[in-house]
Amino acid sequence: MKNNNAQINKEPKTSSRSLALTALEDFNGFAIYHSGRFVLFAVSFNTVLIVLLIFYFVIQQGLPFFKNFDTIEFFTSKQWYPEADNPKFGALSIIFGSLYVTISALLLAVPAAILAAVFLSEIVSHKIRNYVKPVIELLAAIPSVAYGFFAVLVLAPFLQTHFGLSTGTNALNASLILSIMALPTIISVAEDSITAIGRDLREASYGLGATRFETIFKVVIPAAHSGIIAAIVLGMMRAIGETMVVWMASGNANQIPSPWWDLTQSVRTMTATIAGDMGETSKGSPHYQSLFAIGIVLLAMTFLLNIISEYFLASAGKNSRKK
Amino acid sequence: MSDKKAIIKSENFCFYYGSKIGVKNISMEIYPKSVTAIIGPSGCGKSTFLRSINRINDLIANIKTKGVLLVKGHNVYDKNTNLVNLRQQVGMVFQKPNPFPKSIFDNVAYGPRLQGVKKRSYLQQIVEEKLKAAALWGEVKDELNKSALALSGGQQQRLCIARALATNPDILLMDEPCSALDPIATGKIEDLIDKLQTDYTIVIVTHNMQQAARVSERTAFFCLGELIEYDSTVKIFRNPAKKQTEDYVTGRFG
Numbered sequence: 001m002k003n004n005n006a007q008i009n010k011e012p013k014t015s016s017r018s019l020a021l022t023a024l025e026d027f028n029g030f031a032i033y034h035s036g037r038f039v040l041f042a043v044s045f046n047t048v049l050i051v052l053l054i055f056y057f058v059i060q061q062g063l064p065f066f067k068n069f070d071t072i073e074f075f076t077s078k079q080w081y082p083e084a085d086n087p088k089f090g091a092l093s094i095i096f097g098s099l100y101v102t103i104s105a106l107l108l109a110v111p112a113a114i115l116a117a118v119f120l121s122e123i124v125s126h127k128i129r130n131y132v133k134p135v136i137e138l139l140a141a142i143p144s145v146a147y148g149f150f151a152v153l154v155l156a157p158f159l160q161t162h163f164g165l166s167t168g169t170n171a172l173n174a175s176l177i178l179s180i181m182a183l184p185t186i187i188s189v190a191e192d193s194i195t196a197i198g199r200d201l202r203e204a205s206y207g208l209g210a211t212r213f214e215t216i217f218k219v220v221i222p223a224a225h226s227g228i229i230a231a232i233v234l235g236m237m238r239a240i241g242e243t244m245v246v247w248m249a250s251g252n253a254n255q256i257p258s259p260w261w262d263l264t265q266s267v268r269t270m271t272a273t274i275a276g277d278m279g280e281t282s283k284g285s286p287h288y289q290s291l292f293a294i295g296i297v298l299l300a301m302t303f304l305l306n307i308i309s310e311y312f313l314a315s316a317g318k319n320s321r322k323k
Numbered sequence: 324m325s326d327k328k329a330i331i332k333s334e335n336f337c338f339y340y341g342s343k344i345g346v347k348n349i350s351m352e353i354y355p356k357s358v359t360a361i362i363g364p365s366g367c368g369k370s371t372f373l374r375s376i377n378r379i380n381d382l383i384a385n386i387k388t389k390g391v392l393l394v395k396g397h398n399v400y401d402k403n404t405n406l407v408n409l410r411q412q413v414g415m416v417f418q419k420p421n422p423f424p425k426s427i428f429d430n431v432a433y434g435p436r437l438q439g440v441k442k443r444s445y446l447q448q449i450v451e452e453k454l455k456a457a458a459l460w461g462e463v464k465d466e467l468n469k470s471a472l473a474l475s476g477g478q479q480q481r482l483c484i485a486r487a488l489a490t491n492p493d494i495l496l497m498d499e500p501c502s503a504l505d506p507i508a509t510g511k512i513e514d515l516i517d518k519l520q521t522d523y524t525i526v527i528v529t530h531n532m533q534q535a536a537r538v539s540e541r542t543a544f545f546c547l548g549e550l551i552e553y554d555s556t557v558k559i560f561r562n563p564a565k566k567q568t569e570d571y572v573t574g575r576f577g
Contacts, residue, residue, distance in 0.1 A: 125384070199382070200421035204483070207379055208434040208490055209411035218433070223424050 058299055062292030065089075069286065074293065080254050082277070082287035089290045093256045095297060097267035101171055101246055102239040104263060105178035109239075110232055112179075113186035114221075117231075120187070121194040122216055133191065140184040148248035151177045156249070165264050167251055172263040174250035178242055182235035189234055193227020193316050194220060226316035233309035237302050240271075247272035270294045330355040330494065330524050331376060335390035338371055340383065345371035346548045348390070353541075355493070358516060358525045360539035360556065362532055364571070368548040369528045373496050375399075376526065377413040378406060394494070411438070413494045414487030419503050420479035422471035422486070427454075427463050430471045430482055434490035449489055457485035458515050477508025484515065488523075495519065497527040501534065513538050532572055536560050544568045 021029070066074070069089050077090025116136070120129045155176060156168025197220050205215040221228065251266025258265075274291050281288040329352035338345035346368035353359045361369040374380045375392060378399055388400045399409055411434065422430050431450040432440075440446055450467065454460040459481040463474070471482055480500060487495060497516070501509040516525055516538050529535050535542050536556060543553040544567075552559060552568045563569045570576040 198421075200417060200419055201423060203379055203382065203415075203417060204421045204423065204486075205433070206382065207377060207410055207415040207417075208437065208486065209407045209409075210433075210437055211407065214437060219423055 055299065058292055058295045062289060062294075062296040065286070065289035065293040068289070074290075078254075078256060082290055083280075087286055089286070089293075091270075091290075091294055091297070093254055094268055094270050094273050094294065096256050097171075097250070098240055098246075098269040098271065098298070100257070100267055101174045101178060101250060101269060102236060104171065104175035105182055105239045106232065106236055108175060109179035109182045109186060109235060113183050113231070113235070114190055114228065116183070116187045117190035117194055117228075118216055118221070120191050122212070122220070133188065136184050136187050138184075139180070140188075144181065144242060144244040145248075147177050147181060148245045151245060151249035159264075163264070167266060169249050169251040169266060170264050171250060171257065171267045174246045174267070174269075175263065177245050177249050178239045181242060181245065182239045185238050186231045186235040189231035190224075190228045193224040193231065196227070196316075197223045224316070226312045230309045230312035230316060233305050233312065237305045237309070240305070241298070241302055243271035243275050247275055252276065270298045274298075328355070329353060329393075330395060331526070332393040333372075333391065334393075336372075336375070336392045337389040338368070338375055338380070339387040339389075341385045341387075344548050346375075346545070346550075349550045351543055351550055351553050353524065353526055355524045356520060356522070357541065358520045358527060358539040360535035360542045361526065361528045361545060362530075362535045362542060362571070363545035363551075364576075365530075366547075367545040369543075369545045370498055371548075372545070373498055373526060373528045374415075376494070376496055377410050377415055378404070379410070379415060381406075407437075411490040412492050413496060414490060414492035415496045416480070416483050416487055416498065416500045418499045420476055420483055422474070422479050422482050424470065424472055426468045427471050427474070427482060428467040431485050431489050433486060438490065450485075453485040453489045454482075456488055456519070457481045458511065458518075459485055475508070477504050477511060480504060480508070480512060481515065484512075484519075488519075492523065494524045494526065497525060499528055499530055502530060509534070532560075544571060546571070 074089055074091050075095070076092055077088065078093045079088040079090040080094065081088040120133060124132070151173050152169065155173050158168070159165050159170070159173060160168040201219055201223055202215055205219040210218065246269045250269060250272060252268045252272055253266035254268045255265070257263070257267060274294055277287065277291055281291065331353035333349050333351055336349045337347045349372055361373060363369045371380065375388070376394060376399070380386055391398050392400055394409065394413060397404070423433065425433075428446075428450055431453050432446045435446060435449050440449070451460060451464075454463065459478060462478060463469075463482075471479060474482060480503075484495075484500075501512050504512065513534065516527065519525060520540075527535075527538065539556045541554065542556040542559040544551045544559060544563075544565075546567060552563055552565045554564070558564075559568060560572050563572060567576075
């Protein structure tokens with residue numbers, strides 16, 4: 001015993017401290033642990049609550065519309081006269097308009113974005129990539145109204161004078177701008193997923209005599225397909241939910257272009273309709289409710305796209321962990 | 324052995340990563356249709372040398388070489404080297420099994436497809452033949468369309484061997500092919516190596532000295548980027564000429 005004590009005295013003081021907590025220390029630890037937990041829970045629950053409230057509010061405001069008016073007409077008719085004496089609420093061309101500019105924008109953006117992602121991850125050196133990628137991501141930080149300005153003041157006159165169009169604000173204009181806005185999202189996520197494909201797969205491909213082109217297109221891109229699909233869906237969400245640009249650039253004509261592939265005609269999107277009409281309606285009126293009904297459709301679409309992108313991002317993560 | 328003509332021959336071969344030396348002044352001859360093992364402590368340059376033979380090290384930026392590295396009489400670091408042909412004739416199996424995230428069939432068919440084989444029946448024939456050569460056919464013949472990632476580690480590595488064989492190489496480079504595998508899977512790969520040496524020249528880098536002793540005919544001992552000793556495996560392990568080699572193979576060092 002004596003021997004032991006002598007040894008302990010030589011050690012730094014800490015070793016003589018009790019290994020058991022005092023009652024006060026025990027209580028303090030308990031209090032800090034639980035109050036900290038509560039604060040963090042409250043903060044994170046807030047975000048969830050906000051999302052749920054948005055869903056609740058939009059559905060609560062929009063649902064009466066589907067009860068009071070003809071739901072089938074809403075989805076199938078092109079007649080949108082919300083303020084007429086005998087109002088008509090056919091949102092087909094508006095829903096079509098949103099999908100139309102979104103899909104056209106993606107057709108322009110996806111090939112360019114994937115090639116850019118391949119270029120950044122496979123062709124240029126890491127150093128250049130580390131400069132270029134933040135600049136591309138900066139595109140996402142430009143306010144959409146600035147893009148809208150560009151669409152109205154630069155692109156519209158350009159389209160009018162060089163292609164002889166009657167109006168420069170049309171589906172083509174909106175699609176072009178939307179595609180530029182979707183680029184940073186798609187490039188960034190796709191580049192991440194391509195870079196995440198390990199060197200081992202590339203080496204396997206080169207080792208079998210593949211060229212760089214073959215390695216990229218037969219091994220790397222197929223292996224990264226989950227992340228690339230997620231990138232495309234995220235870009236699609238960006239495009240379909242975009243309001244300001246399409247409002248300014250699409251021409252806001254409530255019509256389905258005829259022939260359907262004629263991008264130079266004006267269209268009107270769901271987002272632009274909501275933003276444009278909301279100020280002119282009185283709360284609780286059929287027109288007001290119809291805008292929320294459009295909101296429900298929009299919310300359902302983005303929610304669905306979100307689930308799809310989560311699914312593919314999750315499986316992309318699983319794949320890269322496996323390696 | 325030495326009456327045979329060397330299929331790989333290096334003369335004062337040096338390899339640099341930037342200013343860092345990977346290997347220096349390697350002169351050795353590797354003989355066809357035999358297993359040659361390269362052993363040595365970590366960082367001794369054995370993988371660097373192996374990966375120079377099919378120039379897979381080219382993927383790393385800023386590399387430099389000196390000296391000559393001949394494969395079938397052609398200096399692979401010549402400017403006019405056809406890398407596609409080189410890598411099809413010098414197949415490689417990597418440390419970690421790295422099958423493509425494709426089906427078993429597509430993995431093996433990858434090389435032949437690059438060579439332009441399109442006919443399904445011919446591809447099927449190649450896939451069957453190479454999977455048999457890699458001793459994997461019996462285990463996977465009913466599930467060729469299953470993802471290669473669903474296979475076990477040892478099966479994946481044999482698939483990678485089949486995939487490498489499918490380009491009809493003369494030489495097979497193996498970079499610690501068993502280091503990620505358990506002893507049973509390792510045993511299967513070693514049996515396979517033993518079988519394959521009747522048709523292929525195999526160069527295997529290994530950390531595991533018993534493995535080198537079991538599978539190889541000749542062994543090279545590398546240390547700090549240099550070739551210390553290169554002789555028949557029996558001689559290296561029983562009666563090495565250099566003290567350094569003896570210290571390493573008896574476990575006193577490394």
